Amino acid sequence: MTRSTYRFVDMTIGPDPHGAPYAVRATCTACGERSPQPESDQGPTGQHSQAQRWCRTHAAIDHPGGRHLHYTANVTFGWLITPAEDIGPTADERAWSHP
Numbered sequence: 001m002t003r004s005t006y007r008f009v010d011m012t013i014g015p016d017p018h019g020a021p022y023a024v025r026a027t028c029t030a031c032g033e034r035s036p037q038p039e040s041d042q043g044p045t046g047q048h049s050q051a052q053r054w055c056r057t058h059a060a061i062d063h064p065g066g067r068h069l070h071y072t073a074n075v076t077f078g079w080l081i082t083p084a085e086d087i088g089p090t091a092d093e094r095a096w097s098h099p
């Protein structure tokens, strides 16, 4: 049996400047169609409004006779953990971590 010593290290979490940018998209649960990728210069409020406008258009104009009334909102953005002291090398990042 191997013995290890553990200790607590303070860490902070905040936006990752190199991570995924803030993005709001909606997905129709009836057909899987997604709202367009928002422009990177749009703020969170503008992105939410744009995704909600797309939902209304999708329900009322694209499928007026159908029942495309349920949507899932997806909000993505990167977070970065910063340890207060060196805790060793970082893990290899996979390609899917930065869409």
Ligand SMILES: [Zn+2]
Pocket (backbone or CB within 6 Å): 028, 029, 030, 031, 032, 033, 058, 063, 068
């Ligand atoms: Zn749909």
